[in-house]
Amino acid sequence: MTSFSIPTVDLSPFFNEGAEDDSKKEAMEIIAKACSDHGFFQVTNHGLPLSLMTRALQLSKTFFEYPSEEKLKLSPLVGSFLPAGYNRQPEHLDEKSEEVLEEIFSHLSKTGLLMESIVNECLGLPPNLLKEYNDDRSCDFVVAFRYPPATDTDDKGISEHEDGNCITFVFQDEVGGLEVRKDGEWFPVTPTEGALVVNLGDVIQVLSNNKFKSATHRVVRQTGRSRYSYGFFHNLESDKWIEPLSHFTKEIGEPPKYRGFVYKEYQRLRMRNKTHPPTTPQDVIHITHFAIPT
Ligand SMILES: O=C(O)CCC(=O)C(=O)O
Ligand SMILES: [Fe+2]
Secondary structure, three states: OOOOOOOEEEOHHHHOOOOOHHHHHHHHHHHHHHHHHOOEEEEEOOOOOHHHHHHHHHHHHHHHOOOHHHHHOOOOOOOOOOOOOOOOOOHHHHHHHHHHHHHHHHHHHHHHHHHHHHHHHHOOOOOOHHHHHOOOHHHOEEEEEEEOOOOOOOOEEEEEEOOOOOEEEEEEOOOOOEEEEEOOEEEEOOOOOOOEEEEEOHHHHHHOOOOOOOOOEEEEOOOOOOEEEEEEEEOOOOOOEEOOOHHHOHHHOOOOOEOOEEHHHHHHHHHHHHHOOOOOHHHOOOHHHHEOOO
16 A cells, blocks of 8 residues: 655745745645645644643534433424534533633634635635635534444445535544545545644535545544543634636636536535435435536
Protein backbone atom coordinates (compact mmCIF):
# COMPACT_ATOMS: atom_id res chain seq x y z
CA MET A 1 0.00 0.00 0.00
CA THR A 2 1.27 3.48 -0.88
CA SER A 3 1.64 5.78 2.07
CA PHE A 4 0.09 9.21 2.11
CA SER A 5 -0.65 11.75 4.82
CA ILE A 6 -3.00 14.62 4.31
CA PRO A 7 -1.10 17.93 4.47
CA THR A 8 -1.15 19.99 7.66
CA VAL A 9 -1.30 23.76 7.35
CA ASP A 10 -0.58 26.30 10.11
CA LEU A 11 -3.28 28.96 9.99
CA SER A 12 -1.58 31.36 12.44
CA PRO A 13 -0.48 33.80 9.70
CA PHE A 14 -4.17 34.38 8.90
CA PHE A 15 -4.93 35.37 12.49
CA ASN A 16 -1.94 37.66 12.73
CA GLU A 17 -2.35 41.02 11.03
CA GLY A 18 1.37 41.61 10.76
CA ALA A 19 2.20 38.17 9.29
CA GLU A 20 4.44 37.99 6.24
CA ASP A 21 2.57 37.54 3.00
CA ASP A 22 4.99 34.74 2.14
CA SER A 23 3.77 32.53 4.97
CA LYS A 24 0.15 33.02 3.84
CA LYS A 25 1.10 32.33 0.24
CA GLU A 26 2.86 29.11 1.21
CA ALA A 27 -0.17 27.94 3.20
CA MET A 28 -2.50 28.78 0.30
CA GLU A 29 -0.40 26.83 -2.16
CA ILE A 30 -0.66 23.71 0.01
CA ILE A 31 -4.40 24.21 0.49
CA ALA A 32 -5.02 24.83 -3.24
CA LYS A 33 -3.15 21.65 -4.15
CA ALA A 34 -4.98 19.56 -1.54
CA CYS A 35 -8.33 20.96 -2.72
CA SER A 36 -7.68 20.16 -6.34
CA ASP A 37 -6.19 16.71 -5.61
CA HIS A 38 -8.66 15.26 -3.09
CA GLY A 39 -10.30 18.01 -0.99
CA PHE A 40 -8.78 17.06 2.38
CA PHE A 41 -6.21 18.67 4.70
CA GLN A 42 -5.62 19.45 8.37
CA VAL A 43 -5.11 22.81 10.02
CA THR A 44 -3.45 23.88 13.26
CA ASN A 45 -3.74 27.25 15.04
CA HIS A 46 -7.25 27.46 13.67
CA GLY A 47 -8.82 29.46 16.47
CA LEU A 48 -10.49 26.60 18.39
CA PRO A 49 -8.58 26.19 21.68
CA LEU A 50 -7.21 22.71 22.45
CA SER A 51 -8.73 22.88 25.95
CA LEU A 52 -12.19 23.31 24.41
CA MET A 53 -11.67 20.40 22.00
CA THR A 54 -10.58 18.16 24.89
CA ARG A 55 -13.50 19.26 27.05
CA ALA A 56 -15.99 18.68 24.26
CA LEU A 57 -14.74 15.14 23.55
CA GLN A 58 -14.80 14.32 27.28
CA LEU A 59 -18.32 15.68 27.63
CA SER A 60 -19.44 13.61 24.67
CA LYS A 61 -18.04 10.44 26.27
CA THR A 62 -19.85 11.21 29.51
CA PHE A 63 -23.12 11.85 27.71
CA PHE A 64 -23.03 8.82 25.43
CA GLU A 65 -22.25 6.55 28.38
CA TYR A 66 -25.63 7.37 29.93
CA PRO A 67 -28.09 4.46 29.77
CA SER A 68 -30.24 4.43 26.62
CA GLU A 69 -33.45 5.03 28.56
CA GLU A 70 -31.98 8.32 29.82
CA LYS A 71 -30.95 9.32 26.33
CA LEU A 72 -34.23 8.21 24.76
CA LYS A 73 -36.11 10.60 27.00
CA LEU A 74 -34.37 13.30 25.06
CA SER A 75 -35.89 12.69 21.68
CA PRO A 76 -35.25 14.89 18.65
CA LEU A 77 -37.36 17.99 18.29
CA VAL A 78 -40.35 17.46 16.04
CA GLY A 79 -39.85 19.04 12.62
CA SER A 80 -36.16 19.55 13.26
CA PHE A 81 -34.11 20.03 10.12
CA LEU A 82 -31.61 17.40 11.21
CA PRO A 83 -32.52 13.75 10.68
CA ALA A 84 -31.90 12.31 14.14
CA GLY A 85 -29.96 12.55 17.34
CA TYR A 86 -30.31 13.69 20.88
CA ASN A 87 -31.26 17.27 20.78
CA ARG A 88 -31.34 17.65 24.52
CA GLN A 89 -29.08 16.45 27.27
CA PRO A 90 -29.78 15.10 30.77
CA GLU A 91 -30.57 18.09 32.94
CA HIS A 92 -27.32 18.22 34.86
CA LEU A 93 -25.34 18.09 31.61
CA ASP A 94 -27.59 20.47 29.80
CA GLU A 95 -26.04 23.74 30.76
CA LYS A 96 -22.46 22.57 30.47
CA SER A 97 -22.93 20.91 27.10
CA GLU A 98 -24.91 23.78 25.65
CA GLU A 99 -22.21 26.16 26.69
CA VAL A 100 -19.46 23.99 25.15
CA LEU A 101 -21.40 23.52 21.91
CA GLU A 102 -22.07 27.22 21.68
CA GLU A 103 -18.41 27.98 22.24
CA ILE A 104 -17.38 25.48 19.56
CA PHE A 105 -19.96 26.92 17.20
CA SER A 106 -18.84 30.46 17.78
CA HIS A 107 -15.16 29.65 17.15
CA LEU A 108 -15.75 27.41 14.17
CA SER A 109 -18.17 29.72 12.42
CA LYS A 110 -15.34 32.27 12.37
CA THR A 111 -12.88 29.64 11.16
CA GLY A 112 -15.47 28.66 8.54
CA LEU A 113 -15.56 32.20 7.20
CA LEU A 114 -11.79 32.36 7.20
CA MET A 115 -11.55 29.05 5.34
CA GLU A 116 -14.19 30.19 2.87
CA SER A 117 -12.13 33.31 2.15
CA ILE A 118 -8.98 31.19 1.72
CA VAL A 119 -10.82 28.87 -0.69
CA ASN A 120 -12.14 31.98 -2.50
CA GLU A 121 -8.60 33.20 -3.00
CA CYS A 122 -7.22 29.78 -3.91
CA LEU A 123 -9.87 29.58 -6.63
CA GLY A 124 -8.77 32.99 -7.94
CA LEU A 125 -12.25 34.45 -7.44
CA PRO A 126 -12.91 38.17 -6.88
CA PRO A 127 -12.52 39.02 -3.17
CA ASN A 128 -15.53 38.08 -1.01
CA LEU A 129 -17.45 36.38 -3.82
CA LEU A 130 -18.18 33.26 -1.75
CA LYS A 131 -18.89 35.33 1.36
CA GLU A 132 -21.47 37.43 -0.45
CA TYR A 133 -23.00 34.38 -2.12
CA ASN A 134 -23.17 32.46 1.19
CA ASP A 135 -24.06 35.21 3.64
CA ASP A 136 -26.44 33.39 6.02
CA ARG A 137 -24.77 31.53 8.88
CA SER A 138 -28.01 30.25 10.40
CA CYS A 139 -27.72 26.94 8.50
CA ASP A 140 -24.31 26.00 9.90
CA PHE A 141 -24.36 23.25 12.53
CA VAL A 142 -22.26 21.16 14.91
CA VAL A 143 -22.71 17.40 15.44
CA ALA A 144 -21.20 15.15 18.12
CA PHE A 145 -20.51 11.61 16.89
CA ARG A 146 -19.94 8.36 18.71
CA TYR A 147 -18.82 5.21 16.89
CA PRO A 148 -19.13 2.01 18.97
CA PRO A 149 -16.29 -0.53 18.70
CA ALA A 150 -16.28 -2.74 15.60
CA THR A 151 -17.71 -6.23 15.98
CA ASP A 152 -16.48 -9.39 14.19
CA THR A 153 -18.99 -8.79 11.42
CA ASP A 154 -19.42 -5.04 11.27
CA ASP A 155 -16.88 -2.25 11.20
CA LYS A 156 -18.91 0.29 9.30
CA GLY A 157 -19.00 3.73 10.96
CA ILE A 158 -20.10 6.00 8.11
CA SER A 159 -19.88 4.49 4.67
CA GLU A 160 -18.08 6.14 1.78
CA HIS A 161 -19.58 9.54 1.01
CA GLU A 162 -18.98 13.16 0.08
CA ASP A 163 -20.41 15.94 2.24
CA GLY A 164 -23.17 17.96 0.61
CA ASN A 165 -22.33 21.31 2.22
CA CYS A 166 -19.53 23.84 1.52
CA ILE A 167 -16.73 23.11 4.01
CA THR A 168 -16.59 20.64 6.92
CA PHE A 169 -14.34 20.65 9.98
CA VAL A 170 -13.83 17.51 12.05
CA PHE A 171 -11.93 16.95 15.24
CA GLN A 172 -11.51 13.43 16.47
CA ASP A 173 -10.14 11.70 19.55
CA GLU A 174 -7.03 9.50 19.45
CA VAL A 175 -8.83 6.30 18.37
CA GLY A 176 -8.79 6.94 14.60
CA GLY A 177 -10.93 5.52 11.81
CA LEU A 178 -11.51 8.46 9.48
CA GLU A 179 -10.26 7.61 5.99
CA VAL A 180 -9.96 9.58 2.77
CA ARG A 181 -9.92 8.21 -0.76
CA LYS A 182 -7.23 9.40 -3.11
CA ASP A 183 -6.58 7.94 -6.54
CA GLY A 184 -8.85 5.02 -5.74
CA GLU A 185 -7.08 4.05 -2.50
CA TRP A 186 -8.13 4.59 1.13
CA PHE A 187 -5.77 6.39 3.48
CA PRO A 188 -6.22 6.92 7.23
CA VAL A 189 -6.42 10.45 8.59
CA THR A 190 -4.16 9.86 11.58
CA PRO A 191 -5.45 11.69 14.67
CA THR A 192 -3.26 14.68 15.55
CA GLU A 193 -3.99 16.34 18.88
CA GLY A 194 -5.35 19.84 18.43
CA ALA A 195 -5.65 19.61 14.64
CA LEU A 196 -8.83 20.24 12.75
CA VAL A 197 -9.51 18.12 9.68
CA VAL A 198 -10.92 20.15 6.79
CA ASN A 199 -12.78 18.75 3.84
CA LEU A 200 -14.56 20.42 1.00
CA GLY A 201 -18.13 19.50 0.16
CA ASP A 202 -20.24 19.22 -2.99
CA VAL A 203 -21.27 22.91 -3.09
CA ILE A 204 -17.66 24.00 -3.68
CA GLN A 205 -17.13 21.24 -6.23
CA VAL A 206 -20.14 22.40 -8.26
CA LEU A 207 -19.39 26.15 -7.99
CA SER A 208 -15.81 25.52 -9.10
CA ASN A 209 -16.95 23.23 -11.93
CA ASN A 210 -14.80 20.39 -10.47
CA LYS A 211 -11.68 22.54 -10.06
CA PHE A 212 -11.84 21.71 -6.34
CA LYS A 213 -12.90 18.26 -5.14
CA SER A 214 -15.53 17.27 -2.69
CA ALA A 215 -13.58 14.79 -0.56
CA THR A 216 -14.62 11.14 -0.58
CA HIS A 217 -14.28 9.78 2.93
CA ARG A 218 -15.62 7.22 5.40
CA VAL A 219 -15.28 6.16 9.01
CA VAL A 220 -14.20 2.62 9.86
CA ARG A 221 -14.93 1.55 13.43
CA GLN A 222 -11.93 0.33 15.40
CA THR A 223 -11.82 -2.72 17.65
CA GLY A 224 -11.96 -2.45 21.40
CA ARG A 225 -12.85 1.22 21.79
CA SER A 226 -15.54 3.70 20.91
CA ARG A 227 -14.46 6.67 18.85
CA TYR A 228 -15.72 10.21 19.45
CA SER A 229 -15.58 13.11 17.05
CA TYR A 230 -17.26 16.42 16.29
CA GLY A 231 -18.21 17.81 12.91
CA PHE A 232 -18.88 21.44 12.05
CA PHE A 233 -20.70 22.03 8.78
CA HIS A 234 -20.20 25.40 7.06
CA ASN A 235 -23.35 25.24 5.08
CA LEU A 236 -25.53 27.07 2.60
CA GLU A 237 -29.06 28.39 2.91
CA SER A 238 -31.61 25.90 1.50
CA ASP A 239 -33.12 28.26 -1.07
CA LYS A 240 -29.82 29.06 -2.75
CA TRP A 241 -29.38 28.35 -6.43
CA ILE A 242 -26.21 26.39 -7.17
CA GLU A 243 -24.50 26.18 -10.53
CA PRO A 244 -20.91 26.32 -11.80
CA LEU A 245 -19.66 29.92 -11.59
CA SER A 246 -19.05 31.73 -14.88
CA HIS A 247 -15.37 32.14 -13.84
CA PHE A 248 -14.94 28.39 -14.41
CA THR A 249 -17.18 28.08 -17.45
CA LYS A 250 -18.02 30.94 -19.87
CA GLU A 251 -15.05 33.08 -18.93
CA ILE A 252 -12.58 30.31 -19.72
CA GLY A 253 -14.50 28.62 -22.50
CA GLU A 254 -15.33 25.47 -20.49
CA PRO A 255 -18.74 23.80 -20.56
CA PRO A 256 -20.53 23.58 -17.18
CA LYS A 257 -20.25 20.11 -15.68
CA TYR A 258 -23.50 20.45 -13.67
CA ARG A 259 -26.94 21.82 -14.32
CA GLY A 260 -28.20 24.39 -11.84
CA PHE A 261 -30.40 23.36 -8.91
CA VAL A 262 -31.84 24.69 -5.68
CA TYR A 263 -29.85 23.43 -2.68
CA LYS A 264 -32.92 22.13 -0.85
CA GLU A 265 -33.70 19.80 -3.75
CA TYR A 266 -30.30 18.16 -3.23
CA GLN A 267 -30.79 18.12 0.55
CA ARG A 268 -34.13 16.37 0.05
CA LEU A 269 -32.56 13.71 -2.17
CA ARG A 270 -29.71 13.16 0.31
CA MET A 271 -32.19 12.81 3.14
CA ARG A 272 -34.08 10.24 1.10
CA ASN A 273 -30.87 8.21 0.78
CA LYS A 274 -31.04 7.93 4.58
CA THR A 275 -34.74 7.45 5.14
CA HIS A 276 -35.29 5.10 2.17
CA PRO A 277 -31.87 3.54 1.55
CA PRO A 278 -31.66 2.23 -2.00
CA THR A 279 -31.04 -1.49 -2.35
CA THR A 280 -28.01 -1.07 -4.59
CA PRO A 281 -25.11 1.33 -3.96
CA GLN A 282 -25.38 2.73 -7.52
CA ASP A 283 -28.83 4.08 -6.69
CA VAL A 284 -27.60 6.26 -3.85
CA ILE A 285 -27.94 9.89 -4.96
CA HIS A 286 -24.66 11.79 -5.18
CA ILE A 287 -23.87 15.17 -6.69
CA THR A 288 -23.41 13.32 -9.99
CA HIS A 289 -27.25 13.38 -10.10
CA PHE A 290 -26.92 16.95 -11.39
CA ALA A 291 -23.94 16.29 -13.67
CA ILE A 292 -24.31 17.12 -17.34
CA PRO A 293 -23.32 14.06 -19.36
CA THR A 294 -20.36 14.76 -21.64
O1 LIG B 1 -16.70 11.44 12.41
C1 LIG B 1 -15.98 11.74 11.47
O2 LIG B 1 -14.76 11.71 11.55
C2 LIG B 1 -16.54 12.15 10.13
C3 LIG B 1 -18.02 12.33 10.06
C4 LIG B 1 -18.48 12.59 8.64
O3 LIG B 1 -17.80 12.29 7.69
C5 LIG B 1 -19.79 13.24 8.38
O4 LIG B 1 -20.59 13.40 9.31
O5 LIG B 1 -20.04 13.63 7.24
FE1 LIG C 1 -18.52 13.40 5.96
